[in-house]
Amino acid sequence: MAEVNSSHLTGKHVSRIKKSRLVQVFRIFPKSDLRKLILVAGIQSFLTILDLVGVALIGVIGSLSVSGIQSRQASGRIYQILTFLGLENNSFQSQIAILGIASIVLFISKTLLSILLIKRTLLFMSKKSAEIASKLTGQLLSRDLEEMKSQSSQDTLFAINAGVNAISLGVVGTIVMLISDVVLFVIMSMSLFVVDISMATTSLLIFGGTSYFLYSHMRHRAHEIGRESMLKSIEVNEDVSEVINTYREAIVRNRRFWYFEKISRGKFEVARLSAESAFMPNVAKYVIESVMILTLLVVAGLQFMSGPASTAIGTTAVFLAAATRIAPAALRIQQGAIQIKNNLSYATPALSVLSKDLKDNSSISKPNDSSEMKSIAGSIIAKDLVFSYLKESAHKTIDKVSFDIPFGSSFAIVGPSGSGKSTLIDLMLGLMSPDSGSIEIAGYEPRELIQICPGYIGYVPQNTYLVQGSIRENIALGFDVNSFKHDEFLRSIELAQLLSFVETLPEGLDTKVGENGSWVSGGQRQRIGIARALITNPRILILDEATSALDGTTENDFVNAINTLRENVTVVVIAHRLSTIRNMDQIAYLEDGRIKAVGDFEYLKIEVPNFDTQAKLMGL
Numbered sequence: 001m002a003e004v005n006s007s008h009l010t011g012k013h014v015s016r017i018k019k020s021r022l023v024q025v026f027r028i029f030p031k032s033d034l035r036k037l038i039l040v041a042g043i044q045s046f047l048t049i050l051d052l053v054g055v056a057l058i059g060v061i062g063s064l065s066v067s068g069i070q071s072r073q074a075s076g077r078i079y080q081i082l083t084f085l086g087l088e089n090n091s092f093q094s095q096i097a098i099l100g101i102a103s104i105v106l107f108i109s110k111t112l113l114s115i116l117l118i119k120r121t122l123l124f125m126s127k128k129s130a131e132i133a134s135k136l137t138g139q140l141l142s143r144d145l146e147e148m149k150s151q152s153s154q155d156t157l158f159a160i161n162a163g164v165n166a167i168s169l170g171v172v173g174t175i176v177m178l179i180s181d182v183v184l185f186v187i188m189s190m191s192l193f194v195v196d197i198s199m200a201t202t203s204l205l206i207f208g209g210t211s212y213f214l215y216s217h218m219r220h221r222a223h224e225i226g227r228e229s230m231l232k233s234i235e236v237n238e239d240v241s242e243v244i245n246t247y248r249e250a251i252v253r254n255r256r257f258w259y260f261e262k263i264s265r266g267k268f269e270v271a272r273l274s275a276e277s278a279f280m281p282n283v284a285k286y287v288i289e290s291v292m293i294l295t296l297l298v299v300a301g302l303q304f305m306s307g308p309a310s311t312a313i314g315t316t317a318v319f320l321a322a323a324t325r326i327a328p329a330a331l332r333i334q335q336g337a338i339q340i341k342n343n344l345s346y347a348t349p350a351l352s353v354l355s356k357d358l359k360d361n362s363s364i365s366k367p368n369d370s371s372e373m374k375s376i377a378g379s380i381i382a383k384d385l386v387f388s389y390l391k392e393s394a395h396k397t398i399d400k401v402s403f404d405i406p407f408g409s410s411f412a413i414v415g416p417s418g419s420g421k422s423t424l425i426d427l428m429l430g431l432m433s434p435d436s437g438s439i440e441i442a443g444y445e446p447r448e449l450i451q452i453c454p455g456y457i458g459y460v461p462q463n464t465y466l467v468q469g470s471i472r473e474n475i476a477l478g479f480d481v482n483s484f485k486h487d488e489f490l491r492s493i494e495l496a497q498l499l500s501f502v503e504t505l506p507e508g509l510d511t512k513v514g515e516n517g518s519w520v521s522g523g524q525r526q527r528i529g530i531a532r533a534l535i536t537n538p539r540i541l542i543l544d545e546a547t548s549a550l551d552g553t554t555e556n557d558f559v560n561a562i563n564t565l566r567e568n569v570t571v572v573v574i575a576h577r578l579s580t581i582r583n584m585d586q587i588a589y590l591e592d593g594r595i596k597a598v599g600d601f602e603y604l605k606i607e608v609p610n611f612d613t614q615a616k617l618m619g620l
Contacts (some may be wrong), residue, residue, distance in 0.1 A: 021344050024351050025171050037176050040121050044180030047110050047117075048187050051530075053322040054106035055191065056081075057099050063316025064095060070351060103321075114180070121176060122169065129168035133160050136350055145431035155349055158234050163350030170343025178336040181329040188326045196315050198306075199299050203319065203326070206295045207288075211330045214284050215337055221281065222338040226345030229273040236266035245516070277342065281335045292327040296320060377539065378442020380405040380428065380570065385437040387427060397423050398434070399593040405586070407539075410571040412581035413612065414604075415590035421574045422462070424590065425544050428572070429459060442541065455536030461544035464529030466517030471502065472509040474517075475531045484535055495561045496530035497554050523550050530558070541565075542572045547580055555580060578618050 013259055026034065060081055083090045089096050137160060192200035243259040244249050250256050300316045380403075387398040397420050405411045413421050426432050427439055430446030441449050441457070449456055466474050472481055472489060493499050501524060505511040517525045530546060541562070547555045559580060562571055575581050581601070588598045589608045597607040601620075605612040 021347070021351060022340075025167055025344075025347065028135075028167065029128065029172070033128065036124070037121075040117060040236070041176050043177040044114065044117060044177075047113055047182035048180065050106045050110035051184060051325050052187055054103045054110070055188065055318060055325065057106070058321035059195065059315070059318030061096060062100050062105070062313050062315075064092070064099070066574055091304075093099070118177065125168045125173040125176075128172075129164050132168060132350075133164045136160055136164060144433060145426055148514075152562035155234060157237070158230065159352075162230070163235070163347050164345040166346035167350055171340055171347060174336045174339050174343070178333055181332045181336070185326060185329045185333065188322045188329070192319065192322055193300035195318050196303070198302060199315055202302065203295050203323070203362070204297060206291055206298075207326060207330050208445040210287060210291045210582050211334045214287060215334050218280055218284070218334075218338055219341050222277070223345055225273050225277045225280075226342035227348075229270060229277070230346050230348070232266055232270050232273065236270060239263050239266060249305055257323060265464065280338065284331055284334050288327050288331045292323050296323065296507045346403075357499045363533060376442045377407040379407050379443075380439070380441050380540070380572070382428075382439040383429060383437055385424070385439060386429030386435045387423060387432065388435060391435070391558075396435075396593050398427065400437075401590075401593070401595055402437075403586075403588060403595065403598065405570060405572065407570050408567050409585040410566065410573070410583075411432065411588040412573045412575060412584040413590055414575065414581065414587060416610070419590045420593040421590055422544060425542060425572070425574060428542065429457065456539050458536060458541045460526075460529050460533045460541075460543045462545040462548070464517075464525050464532075466513050466520070466525060466528060468513075468515045470507075470510045470512055471505075471528060474513060474528050475509075477532055488535060488537070489531075492531040492534040493527075495534050495558075495565075496527045497558050497561065498524070498527040498531055501527075526550060527554075527558075538569065540570045540572070544574045545576065546573075547575065547577065550581075559583075578615055578620055582620060 029037075060078055064078060064082075079088065082095065085098075087098060090098070140156060140160075162524060189200060189204050192203060239259065239262055243263070251261060296316070296319065298390055300317050304317050306564070382401060382403050385398050385401040386396055388396045403411070403422065405603065413424060415421055425431075427434055428441075428446060430450060444452065446457075462536070467477065471493075475489060475492060476484060490499070493502055493509075502508055502511075513528070515519050517528070520528070526546065526548070527550070530543075533541060533543075547558060550558065558578075562569075563583070565571075569586075573581055573584065578601075581587055583601070585600070586598055587604050589596045589611055591610075597604055599607065601615075605615055
């Protein structure tokens with residue numbers, strides 16, 4: 001995963017990068033969704049009026065209380081408000097009661113409506129999070145094999161899970177919520193200016209200055225915590241995955257304690273960062289609370305020093321009511337801004353994938369599943385194939401490779417390690433696209449054929465991955481087990497030389513294999529992989545070192561079984577054991593990405609000295 005080294009950037013450049021990430025986040029959402037979010041923010045902001053009216057009523061109650069204590073009738077602006085509300089003829093007690101109840105109703109109504117709106121917004125954002133995760137998964141699965149290998153599995157998992165939640169809820173959801181707090185802060189501050197300019201100026205300078213001070217001192221640390229926590233979480237997950245997948249080696253090499261210490265240190269570091277991140281809002285909370293009390297004392301002191309008690313009490317009451325709304329809003333704004341910084345770091349892996357304009361998404365669309373295609377007996381034709389992993393390098397992994405494999409024939413690819421054999425198979429399977437040249441199967445590009453007719457090609461990789469399920473589920477991998485009849489399972493395991501083993505199991509095909517096949521041997525694992533490739537009754541069978549874990553007898557039986565399919569299936573094999581390919585129709589010797597010779601076994605012994613040497617060493 002590419003990381004930006006901020007230590008070599010100026011503050012302006014770092015700010016620009018973060019702004020670009022923010023723009024990137026909002027570009028993920030369709031315009032219709034953005035309009036809904038704007039509407040929600042608008043409604044939230046409009047509800048601020050309820051707070052404003054409630055605060056004004058508290059101010060009226062304060063001034064009215066002073067007049068009542070002094071046994072004087074309300075006058076001036078207070079009388080005008082009472083007249084507007086139709087309360088001028090009510091008793092003092094009823095005026096206070098009605099205004100108090102009205103202010104409480106307004107505050108509670110604002111709170112309840114906000115809670116309802118926030119709940120609906122978060123539900124909406126959660127659904128958007130699921131949609132983004134689906135989109136991200138689709139884009140990841142539409143990658144070429146080369147692109148998929150460029151990112152670790154833990155990076156990918158982090159992007160789909162934590163990264164997507166950071167985008168939708170952590171960034172966009174927080175911004176939507178903050179808009180109403182910003183509007184509340186502004187409107188309440190403006191209302192204080194209407195009541196008393198000196199009070200408003202004092203409170204705004206203190207609250208605003210404190211919030212900005214907290215934000216400026218905590219934002220960089222919040223960003224670093226988010227980035228460090230993301231990287232450390234991925235690292236710990238990779239370590240756990242590593243020790244599980246290499247557990248035999250960990251025991252033999254006595255490295256379990258080393259892994260234990262490393263994973264423990266990583267977990268403690270993640271916990272420390274989480275604790276620091278959780279503690280940061282508390283700092284702001286207690287500072288804002290202290291500042292509110294301090295500001296109240298300053299405002300009250302200035303009011304009583306500069307005017308009559310009735311005005312001072314009314315103004316202080318307005319400030320106190322406004323402060324109960326302004327202080328939490330200032331706190332949420334400050335914390336929200338830090339949270340956005342933090343979540344932008346978490347969102348980076350997901351954004352790096354979502355920002356890419358991937359070439360082909362059709363590979364993950366619903367397959368056409370055309371059974372008629374199975375009747376097509378197509379050959380495999382490659383013309384001048386060129387491919388390089390390092391595009392800028394002059395060295396080509398596959399260099400001007402051409403061949404023609406007639407339907408129903410067998411074709412083997414041999415050569416030294418690193419000669420490009422597996423890469424050639426990947427191109428044949430459509431897992432990667434050639435830099436130039438072409439390859440067609442039955443007249444179609446491999447990806448197009450797979451889309452039209454899944455199961456036309458059966459493929460057995462060097463290492464068969466098994467899921468934690470039954471043998472039946474592993475053979476049907478990617479398909480519903482009910483898609484195949486029991487006889488089809490029996491046919492595939494018989495061809496894969498697995499039938500005798502399955503018959504010894506109490507639960508037969510429904511026997512569990514354990515996590516990644518931990519309860520079966522290497523040879524049994526490989527035979528399950530072979531059965532998996534055969535279950536779709538393919539017309540082309542590609543085997544990449546698919547018999548390396550089989551004993552000689554089992555391998556020979558498997559080769560003989562495959563030979564019985566030769567009229568209806570094209571077989572392509574990569575093998576280091578030359579005994580496996582001795583009777584193949586064509587054998588291509590690949591070296592440094594080029595085919596040196598093509599012919600039968602005896603022809604290659606004559607044309608390729610290295611091949612002849614290997615054959616002799618193996619007694620062939």
